[in-house]
Amino acid sequence: MIEVLNSLRDLLGSDLFDFYRDRYGRYYLLTKAERILDVVGLIVKFDGRFIALSANDLGSLGFELIYHFDFSGFGEPHVVSIKVRVSRENPVIKSIVNIVEAANWAEREIMELMGVKFEGHPDPRRLFLPYAWPKEEVA
Amino acid sequence: MGENNSKETSLKIGGLNSSQFIVPIGPFHPALLEGEFFKLKVDGEKIISADIKLGYNYRGIMKLAEERDYWKNIYLFERICGICNFTHTLAYVMTVEMIGGIDIPDRARYIRTFLAELERIHSHMLWAGIAVELLGFKTLFMYIWREREHALDIFEMITGNRRHSAMNTIGGVRRDISIDLINRIEGKIKVLGKKVKEIEKMILEDPILKSRTKGIGVLGKDNAKKLGVVGPVARANGLKVDIRKMDPYAAYKDVPFDIITRDDGDVYSLIEVRIGELYESIGICLYCLDVLKRIGGPIKVDVSELPPGEAIGRTEAPRGELFYYILSNGTNIPERVRIRTPSYMNDYAILHILPGYTLADAPIIIASVDPCMTCTDRCIYVEDVRIGIVKKTTLMDLSREVCGGSI
Numbered sequence: 001m002i003e004v005l006n007s008l009r010d011l012l013g014s015d016l017f018d019f020y021r022d023r024y025g026r027y028y029l030l031t032k033a034e035r036i037l038d039v040v041g042l043i044v045k046f047d048g049r050f051i052a053l054s055a056n057d058l059g060s061l062g063f064e065l066i067y068h069f070d071f072s073g074f075g076e077p078h079v080v081s082i083k084v085r086v087s088r089e090n091p092v093i094k095s096i097v098n099i100v101e102a103a104n105w106a107e108r109e110i111m112e113l114m115g116v117k118f119e120g121h122p123d124p125r126r127l128f129l130p131y132a133w134p135k136e137e138v139a
Numbered sequence: 140m141g142e143n144n145s146k147e148t149s150l151k152i153g154g155l156n157s158s159q160f161i162v163p164i165g166p167f168h169p170a171l172l173e174g175e176f177f178k179l180k181v182d183g184e185k186i187i188s189a190d191i192k193l194g195y196n197y198r199g200i201m202k203l204a205e206e207r208d209y210w211k212n213i214y215l216f217e218r219i220c221g222i223c224n225f226t227h228t229l230a231y232v233m234t235v236e237m238i239g240g241i242d243i244p245d246r247a248r249y250i251r252t253f254l255a256e257l258e259r260i261h262s263h264m265l266w267a268g269i270a271v272e273l274l275g276f277k278t279l280f281m282y283i284w285r286e287r288e289h290a291l292d293i294f295e296m297i298t299g300n301r302r303h304s305a306m307n308t309i310g311g312v313r314r315d316i317s318i319d320l321i322n323r324i325e326g327k328i329k330v331l332g333k334k335v336k337e338i339e340k341m342i343l344e345d346p347i348l349k350s351r352t353k354g355i356g357v358l359g360k361d362n363a364k365k366l367g368v369v370g371p372v373a374r375a376n377g378l379k380v381d382i383r384k385m386d387p388y389a390a391y392k393d394v395p396f397d398i399i400t401r402d403d404g405d406v407y408s409l410i411e412v413r414i415g416e417l418y419e420s421i422g423i424c425l426y427c428l429d430v431l432k433r434i435g436g437p438i439k440v441d442v443s444e445l446p447p448g449e450a451i452g453r454t455e456a457p458r459g460e461l462f463y464y465i466l467s468n469g470t471n472i473p474e475r476v477r478i479r480t481p482s483y484m485n486d487y488a489i490l491h492i493l494p495g496y497t498l499a500d501a502p503i504i505i506a507s508v509d510p511c512m513t514c515t516d517r518c519i520y521v522e523d524v525r526i527g528i529v530k531k532t533t534l535m536d537l538s539r540e541v542c543g544g545s546i
Contacts, residue, residue: 049364056475057475074385079386079451106479
């Protein structure tokens with residue numbers, strides 16, 4: 001686990017804005033949205049298992065996307081959550097589906113329900129809403 | 140996506156040539172138990188590619204959670220899934236306890252573990268019943284579901300309800316199990332253990348059932364890893380993914396049990412894994428009851444305020460890893476709740492399993508991952524009302540429509 005964190009630190013350098021660990025073994029990192037592909041590429045190299053993609057609406061601060069990856073060995077409950085922020089006016093981020101296929105539905109879900117656009121998603125259709133649902137504007 | 144859809148990219152149906160056609164299954168169909176819509180492109184009998192449409196049970200639960208306080212949310216999340224409601228509330232209250240830094244009493248930890256395992260027993264037996272029914276064994280289905288009643292009876296003895304138990308609360312559990320009750324439950328669980336042995340023999344040694352399931356619906360270890368499947372589907376493909384061991388919660392740290400894995404990844408090994416887990420669960424249940432006889436103490440602690448913060452809670456639901464992320468802003472209402480249910484990962488894998496098998500195998504392959512559509516469709520955001528494209532309809536309006544205004 002220390003290896004993974006050190007490599008992430010080295011990779012991000014000054015782009016690592018925030019980094020902390022809670023008492024339950026979860027790590028949280030805040031970085032730039034432009035670096036997400038690098039970070040996820042590194043995590044895949046270390047065999048991290050994709051768990052989920054969350055999105056928080058931070059109001060005027062934009063949207064916060066949280067990529068949760070599992071690094072649990074037995075008895076070590078490590079979850080690494082990578083947070084990135086996209087602006088409210090232009091909520092666009094690169095899709096990670098080409099690296100992590102498990103994120104396919106998660107990105108589609110965030111796309112239709114939060115209005116964040118994932119560039120380069122191979123299948124950007126509606127997931128839960130009907131296909132004929134009107135296109136929304138970002139409020 | 141073009142004509143030559145390989146197994147990896149078969150997400151859209153693609154074009155058709157003269158010998159191919161599309162078989163729609165769903166959204167409401169005898170072979171499916173819940174509302175989902177499968178589109179299967181077939182060439183003769185062989186499935187070439189598959190696509191799925193979700194959203195028929197869309198309830199906006201994650202958005203609803205942002206409007207209710209922490210206590211009311213327990214009952215909301217209990218209604219996400221009818222089969223695994225205990226583990227949903229368990230994951231939720233655990234995450235809230237993590238935000239507040241609350242440690243729960245030992246007795247509550249063991250009661251939670253006991254009920255979580257009891258739920259696994261009932262869920263796996265429910266699945267086994269449905270699976271054999273889809274293969275044509277109607278009597279065996281009845282037989283398995285009759286034995287499942289033992290598990291539901293125990294639920295009723297402890298909580299007063301067969302399914303929605305309302306046991307979990309922030310800081311512990313709501314009802315205690317008395318010594319007298321423990322003795323009665325112990326006898327029932329031992330009976331259940333004997334019945335599981337009989338069921339195992341009937342399912343696994345039946346030549347017809349074996350030929351219908353062996354080598355059918357293989358996902359493969361590489362695909363399983365790539366798609367991030369969880370629970371029995373991962374374990375049947377040789378991946379040791381079990382949150383009970385990886386991220387021990389409740390009392391799992393102190394309870395001895397094994398992770399059941401198989402390497403084949405077909406429907407048969409999924410049955411084997413689930414039956415193996417039934418034995419493990421019965422073992423855990425008996426162990427917990429034994430401990431509950433010895434330890435006393437309170438079953439919950441008082442919780443006053445929650446600080447701002449965030450936490451991630453995970454449990455091993457009967458279908459796999461259940462994930463809750465909660466962001467607290469210090470008020471009595473959560474800022475954000477994100478739920479990732481196990482079926483969310485496993486349903487996606489169905490699309491990768493189906494191509495290459497025949498149409499007749501499709502129902503059992505779909506059922507083999509134990510898809511829980513209500514879990515998957517629990518879902519998130521209501522459309523922005525300011526744009527004015529949401530038509531809000533109340534239940535009363537609907538019944539007026541149906542009954543011609545007589546209500």
